[in-house]
Amino acid sequence: xxxxxxxxxxxxxxxxxxxxxxxxxxxxxxxxxxxxxxxxxxxxxxxxxxxxxxxxxxxxxxxxxxxxxxxxxxxxxxxxxxxxxxxxxxxxxxxxxxxxxxxxxxxxxxxxxxxxxxxxxxxxxxxxxxxxxxxxxxxxxxxxxxxxxxxxxxxxxxxxxxxxxxxxxxxxxxxxxxxxxxxxxxxxxxxxxxxxxxxxxxxxxxxxxxxxxxxxxxxxxxxxxxxxxxxxxxxxxxxxxxxxxxxxxxxxxxxxxxxxxxxxxxx
Amino acid sequence: xxxxxxxxxxxxxxxxxxxxxxxxxxxxxxxxxxxxxxxxxxxxxxxxxxxxxxxxxxxxxxxxxxxxxxxxxxxxxxxxxxxxxxxxxxxxxxxxxxxxxxxxxxxxxxxxxxxxxxxxxxxxxxxxxxxxxxxxxxxxxxxxxxxxxxxxxxxxxxxxxxxxxxxxxxxxxxxxxxxxxxxxxxxxxxxxxxxxxxxxxxxxxxxxxxxxxxxxxxxxxxxxxxxxxxxxxxxxxxxxxxxxxxxxxxxxxxxxxxxxxxxxxxxxxxxxxxxxxxxxxxxxxxxxxxxxxxxxxxxxxxxxxxxxxxxxxxxxxxxxxxxxxxxxxxxxxxxxxxxxxxxxxxxxxxxxxxxxxxxxxxxxxxxx
Ligand SMILES: Nc1ncnc2c1ncn2[C@@H]1O[C@H](COP(=O)(O)OP(=O)(O)O)[C@@H](O)[C@H]1O
Ligand SMILES: [Mg+2]
Numbered sequence: 083x084x085x086x087x088x089x090x091x092x093x094x095x096x097x098x099x100x101x102x103x104x105x106x107x108x109x110x111x112x113x114x115x116x117x118x119x120x121x122x123x124x125x126x127x128x129x130x131x132x133x134x135x136x137x138x139x140x141x142x143x144x145x146x147x148x149x150x151x152x153x154x155x156x157x158x159x160x161x162x163x164x165x166x167x168x169x170x171x172x173x174x175x176x177x178x179x180x181x182x183x184x185x186x187x188x189x190x191x192x193x194x195x196x197x198x199x200x201x202x203x204x205x206x207x208x209x210x211x212x213x214x215x216x217x218x219x220x221x222x223x224x225x226x227x228x229x230x231x232x233x234x235x236x237x238x239x240x241x242x243x244x245x246x247x248x249x250x251x252x253x254x255x256x257x258x259x260x261x262x263x264x265x266x267x268x269x270x271x272x273x274x275x276x277x278x279x280x281x282x283x284x285x286x287x288x289x290x291x292x293x294x295x296x297x298x299x300x301x302x303x304x305x306x307x308x309x310x311x312x313x314x315x316x317x318x319x320x321x322x323x324x325x326x327x328x329x330x331x332x333x334x335x336x337x338x339x340x341x342x343x344x345x346x347x348x349x
Numbered sequence: 350x351x352x353x354x355x356x357x358x359x360x361x362x363x364x365x366x367x368x369x370x371x372x373x374x375x376x377x378x379x380x381x382x383x384x385x386x387x388x389x390x391x392x393x394x395x396x397x398x399x400x401x402x403x404x405x406x407x408x409x410x411x412x413x414x415x416x417x418x419x420x421x422x423x424x425x426x427x428x429x430x431x432x433x434x435x436x437x438x439x440x441x442x443x444x445x446x447x448x449x450x451x452x453x454x455x456x457x458x459x460x461x462x463x464x465x466x467x468x469x470x471x472x473x474x475x476x477x478x479x480x481x482x483x484x485x486x487x488x489x490x491x492x493x494x495x496x497x498x499x500x501x502x503x504x505x506x507x508x509x510x511x512x513x514x515x516x517x518x519x520x521x522x523x524x525x526x527x528x529x530x531x532x533x534x535x536x537x538x539x540x541x542x543x544x545x546x547x548x549x550x551x552x553x554x555x556x557x558x559x560x561x562x563x564x565x566x567x568x569x570x571x572x573x574x575x576x577x578x579x580x581x582x583x584x585x586x587x588x589x590x591x592x593x594x595x596x597x598x599x600x601x602x603x604x605x606x607x608x609x610x611x612x613x614x615x616x617x618x619x620x621x622x623x624x625x626x627x628x629x630x631x632x633x634x635x636x637x638x639x640x641x642x643x644x645x646x647x648x649x650x651x652x653x654x655x656x657x658x659x660x661x662x663x664x665x666x667x668x669x670x671x672x673x674x675x676x677x678x679x680x681x682x683x684x685x686x687x688x689x690x691x692x693x694x695x696x697x698x699x700x701x702x703x704x705x706x707x708x709x710x711x712x713x714x715x716x717x
Contacts, residue, residue: 248446248448250444250445250446250448251448251450251451253415253435253442253444253448254442254444254448254449254450255450255461255465256414256415256434256435256436257413257415257435257436257440257441257442257510258436258441258461258462258465258509258510258513259436259437259462259465259466259513260436260461260465261436261465262436264465268461269450272452273451273452
């Protein structure tokens with residue numbers, strides 16, 4: 083059989099590029115995880131296998147507090163962002179197109195394009211004023227800030243799901259005597275659930291992972307896990323940081339996997 | 350065409366009067382419906398027939414309440430329903446795509462409307478069982494709707510729409526996704542359900558054969574307008590316009606000269622110079638020229654005589670009948686359909702000179 087001159091599935095050099103990319107991506111992470119089990123104090127010389135640094139990290143009160151804080155912020159921010167995003171998605175997909183609608187899409191997604199550092203500085207300035215006025219300096223600021231930048235991430239999968247949904251289903255429900263609220267509760271919401279879960283998951287991971295905005299907005303003693311790690315890097319670095327990072331990695335992957343399976347079952 | 354009565358009439362189930370529907374504004378505006386008036390009677394199997402894009406779905410959606418007319422009124426049993434949202438109209442729809450709820454079982458789909466109406470649990474169970482029996486789906490009640498075939502989905506959609514016993518059932522091309530044999534079966538089933546339940550059916554199709562076999566009356570639509578409303582017999586034998594005659598069945602068009610009209614019957618002169626009598630389409634406006642239609646089965650091929658003559662151009666055998674295409678001396682082609690019989694052939698071969706004998710009462714003068 084004659085060899086075809088061009089086959090989209092066979093691209094010379096693609097394998098090499100792919101291998102190189104995967105190596106660049108995963109080798110550093112693998113190294114980080116391996117050294118989390120290092121018995122010695124060094125990040126670069128191997129001193130034998132040990133779980134020492136995991137115990138160290140787990141018993142460190144500052145790490146515990148930061149992890150707990152990260153979780154509270156991520157759950158609250160992702161929940162609020164998902165609710166806001168769901169409402170925004172319904173409002174932008176369940177109305178007939180009108181002038182200014184695409185402007186609205188852009189407006190909702192703008193936070194994706196604004197450099198994070200700009201948002202961070204802006205929030206820092208605003209919250210500094212608010213703190214003076216109200217005297218409140220709790221976690222609320224961090225939660226609000228995270229909610230704000232999580233909304234577009236939650237919005238995207240929810241809107242995609244709504245747009246892909248057959249609108250004649252909602253019409254059929256209305257035709258079968260369901261008033262608008264029942265149409266939403268009995269048809270739109272159950273069909274939207276996978277989108278909402280995906281949106282929540284994205285928002286959660288994005289919030290958990292944030293450094294820049296948290297670093298600017300947090301008050302004293304409000305370190306999240308990422309800002310705590312950043313702070314540690316400025317001081318004497320021990321494999322404790324590897325252990326924290328490794329644990330963080332496992333937690334993230336586990337969460338994403340769990341959400342993925344929930345999503346698949348419900349879809 | 351007779352105007353539907355503007356006064357409420359108890360025998361009329363749905364009265365659409367002067368419906369205009371315009372999508373968009375300005376130069377890009379599209380008139381999906383242009384002054385449509387139809388009056389659908391109680392317990393009637395009424396069909397909207399027309400090619401794709403002629404506005405059938407749009408009219409149905411306005412009756413269901415998903416779309417509002419730009420102009421005109423829709424009455425249900427004499428009552429203007431303009432202000433009623435879909436969930437308050439005692440009208441149910443079988444959607445073109447069926448629109449079964451994918452997250453519910455067959456049983457839950459059929460029960461949905463009854464639950465929304467607030468029926469008691471026991472009553473719902475009895476009614477759903479009755480409906481599933483009507484469409485022969487009792488065994489699959491607990492199936493998810495993505496685990497049933499197209500024909501079964503169609504039955505569930507029908508059961509779901511019939512369960513609340515609506516005054517009017519709207520069906521938007523419900524059979525078009527089914528294969529030929531299943532479609533034929535469902536046509537008979539639908540007809541049976543309509544007569545058993547006594548519900549007014551408004552049925553949409555682009556299939557003229559389906560319309561002719563199922564309907565009590567048909568409205569033929571084209572480009573947002575209703576061209577003719579009548580029984581299948583009216584529509585087939587007495588087409589009012591060229592579009593109707595052409596869209597339904599096969600037909601011959603002859604351009605003739607109007608000689609005179611006497612007691613509603615026209616005398617027309619055919620291209621061959623011979624005069625014949627012809628019935629007049631409703632709404633005919635007197636003119637010197639006239640288009641005459643003759644159905645192929647209402648003409649006979651003869652060896653001598655006849656009102657037209659020409660040369661056999663083509664003979665197509667169809668099993669039950671034979672189509673003989675005759676090139677008329679005046680240039681156009683005329684088709685004759687002849688029943689086949691076992692003993693003899695059609696009696697002509699290509700190239701023969703033949704005459705064509707048009708049956709009395711077979712010719713009709715169109716209004717356009
Ligand atoms: N929501 C809409 N916006 C704009 N044009 C529409 C809309 N719905 C239908 N139309 C147009 O109206 C015409 C009639 O459509 P439709 O009623 O669906 O036809 P049918 O059901 O006879 O095939 C078509 O030209 C279609 O493109
Ligand atoms: Mg249609």
